[in-house]
Amino acid sequence: xxxxxxxxxxxLCIFYSSRLLELIMKKYTYxxxxxxxxxxxxxxxxxxxxxxxxTQRTLSIRLKELEKVKLIKRVxxxxxxxxxxxxxxTEGKAVKNAMQILVSLANLLDNNKDAYLC
Amino acid sequence: xxxxxxxxxxxLCIFYSSRLLELIMKKYTYxxxxxxxxxxxxxxxxxxxxxxxxTQRTLSIRLKELEKVKLIKRVxxxxxxxxxxxxxxTEGKAVKNAMQILVSLANLLDNNKDAYLC
DNA sequence: CCGTATCCCTTACGATACTG
DNA sequence: CAGTATCGTAAGGGATACGG
Numbered sequence: 175x176x177x178x179x180x181x182x183x184x185x186l187c188i189f190y191s192s193r194l195l196e197l198i199m200k201k202y203t204y205x206x207x208x209x210x211x212x213x214x215x216x217x218x219x220x221x222x223x224x225x226x227x228x229t230q231r232t233l234s235i236r237l238k239e240l241e242k243v244k245l246i247k248r249v250x251x252x253x254x255x256x257x258x259x260x261x262x263x264t265e266g267k268a269v270k271n272a273m274q275i276l277v278s279l280a281n282l283l284d285n286n287k288d289a290y291l292c
Numbered sequence: 293x294x295x296x297x298x299x300x301x302x303x304l305c306i307f308y309s310s311r312l313l314e315l316i317m318k319k320y321t322y323x324x325x326x327x328x329x330x331x332x333x334x335x336x337x338x339x340x341x342x343x344x345x346x347t348q349r350t351l352s353i354r355l356k357e358l359e360k361v362k363l364i365k366r367v368x369x370x371x372x373x374x375x376x377x378x379x380x381x382t383e384g385k386a387v388k389n390a391m392q393i394l395v396s397l398a399n400l401l402d403n404n405k406d407a408y409l410c
Numbered sequence: 411c412c413g414t415a416t417c418c419c420t421t422a423c424g425a426t427a428c429t430g
Numbered sequence: 431c432a433g434t435a436t437c438g439t440a441a442g443g444g445a446t447a448c449g450g
Binding site: 192193194195198199243265268269272273275276277279280281283284 | 312313317361390393395398
């Protein structure tokens, strides 16, 4: 997880993975960042409805993970009843944009013509 | 896997995942692309020795997956005995570079100071 | 509406041993 | 050297049901 890979002469160091990178690569992470970036702020069920196949369970887990590393922010509106919103942070936008390059490239190279991004 | 995510009005389409993207995100994929890019061509055991923690089994699987999608190339040198080399393709370099942005960003944002990239 | 808990299945991957 | 085969464990995530 936090391991480093060294060449015999200790010159090259490749970090093949980090906790954040692993989170970024998990299913639906990118989709969540995209919808939050597009819509500014969304409620739990709004996010779920916008992303096909995303279950409440996975959304719940993913939101907590994303909030913990500050890629998104959980905002509780003190109304009656209370409303919970999620927004994307500046760091989240940076990650989303970097991901977008990779996703576009992957779709470009992917032989599977069903796989595309709009 | 090849699913698309639609908003109710069918306007937004987010592709959260593709086979290629999943491969790119697998453990050691990035490390393999980096060493092949750095050294030009490498043999099976050379790659394994350069990447700490990478087992023969995983390397074998990953090389086949990467070759299949043409991010790397398997070259058999007709010598005696036969030598097998692996090289990175232009597409592989593009993916590696896109990944590098994300890895750098992840390391930058990662709170874990043990997690770094050199 | 906003989640949490439980069950279960699939896949990734490490360890180890073996082969041409 | 360049792999393959088998086994075991752990994590991801879908389905479903439940709670404040």
